[in-house]
Structure formats: structure tokens, C-alpha cells
Amino acid sequence: MEAKNIYVPEVADIIRIERMTELETFYDIKLPGGRDLGHEPGQFVEVSVFGIGEAPISVSSSHLKKGSFEMVVRSVGNVTQAMQKLKAGDKLGIRGPFGHGFKTKDFEGKDIVIIAGGIGLVPLRSLINTIIDPAERKKYGRVIILYGSKTKEEFLFRNELETWESRNDIEYHVTVDRKTSGWNGNVGVITTLIPDLKLDLHNTIAAVCGPPIMYKFVILSLRSKGLKDNQLYVSLERKMKCGVGKCGHCQINNIYVCQEGPVFNYAYIEDLKEAI
DSSP states (O other): OOOOOOOOOOOEEEEEEESSSSSSEEEEEEEGGHHHHHOOOEEEEEEETTTEEEEEEEEOOOTTSOOEEEEEEEEEEEEEEEHHOTTTTTTTEEEEEEEEEOOHHHHHTSSEEEEEEGGHHHHHHHHHHHHHSSTTTSSSOOOOEEESSSOOOOOOOOHHHHHHOOTTTTTEEEEEEEOOOOOOOSSSSSGGGSSSSOOTTTTTEEEEEEEHHHHHHHHHHHHTOOOOOOGGGOOOSSSSOOSSSSSSSSSSSTHHHHHHOEEEEEHHHHTTTOOO
């Protein structure tokens, strides 16, 4: 079998688009022949809008989903703004998957705390939908999801949030930075959800993704609960460009985030001051 050229995009079809918020749009993507992407939770792909350019985008669906994969894209640059103009049936270029994700085999038998801030829910959804899949759920202990957003209007995957809240095998907690009309839940940054957690300190891991400023305070809060650095996993999905360790945009000292990450055990990068 001929090896895939990682520098050449495959032409893929957009089969569904859904506007999620003012800035974020959901895309369901089908590769040629309906081939599975073959990713692991936390990995990303390079997405090309032909004639415009290319950008790294997190995969948001579980690898257990067959026939297509999902992304959520925030409109912030030339490529992502151009994607906003596309419709179902249009084509995109896809390279990947790239990087290292969450090794769910290492999570089996453990309690898992997932902490998502804003658009950080997008890559973490891939992990969540893997471990809460009915065929997989029994492999893991408690699943605790903490989700924070600026306002309720910026919530992503709203139907799924309601499902998580209704399931008795998931502990779901949510907060907003600013209360708006109709919100009766917790108000405060996401770290306000951590102190009340009752954790098995010897059998818990945490997965964190969100805005850069969030990591420092979440990590401090988890440490204050008694978790060790090697129990914490972070996704550093920023500054990436080429996906293959050639351009240097994501380099932190001797580490290329697109190659060794974007998911890292925090103990591995705690001394890299530029990382967090």
C-alpha cells in the first residue's frame, strides 16, 4: 500500500453545516469513499480552502463515529472566514490527522475530570464522546465534566450539554462568566467549580483545554485539591501552522507542539514557561 503524502491535501466533501454561535460553525466532513479519518481524541487536521490558504483545526468527533468526522471552527482569520461562506456540498482540502492526542487506554479504570473553557470544549468533545459511548463507558470510573463560557449564548453543542446533564453516569457542572437573561446557574470563572469536587486523589486524571489564561489558574486549583502534575493533561492548540514540524511557528524551546502535542502530560512541560 502506498504511503500517504502528508504534504498533499485530500479533497473532502462538506456534508453538513450548522451555525452554533455568532462566531462558531459546525462542519461534518466526508473523506473520499467515506474513509475514516483514523484519529485519536485531541488530534487535529490541516484544512484548506482552495485559493485562500490552510489552517489547523481540532477534530471534535470521536473516532468511534464512522463515515465522516466533525469540526467546529471559529471565524478569526482568512481561512476560517472563508469557511463561513461555504455550504453543504462544497469541497475542502484535508491533511492529517496530526500530533498526539489523549491516550484513552491509559485512562481506563480511572476517574476523569474534563475541564473545558469556551472553544476548548471542541477538542475535548472528541475525548468525552469516546469515553461516554455506551460501548466504552464501563471502562472508566467517574466522568466529571466542567464547562465554562462567557455567557450562555456562547454555549457550544447545546443539545449535547442537556444530554450530559440528564445522564446519571456523568457529573456535569457548568458556569458562565457573566449572567444574561434566563440564566439561573453558577456565575463565575471555571475554577469556581473545582473546590466542591470530591475526588479520589489516587485514581483521578484531569484533561484541560481552554483560553491560555485559564490553564494557570485551573492547574493551581487542581493542585490545591491534591492532584499531582502527572495526573494533569493539557491541550496546547495554538500557534500551530504546518502540522509537520517544518515551519517552527509552534516551537517552544526544543518542542514542536504540532508533533509532540497538542496534548501533553503537564509534568512534561511544567518547566516550559512559554507553554502555559
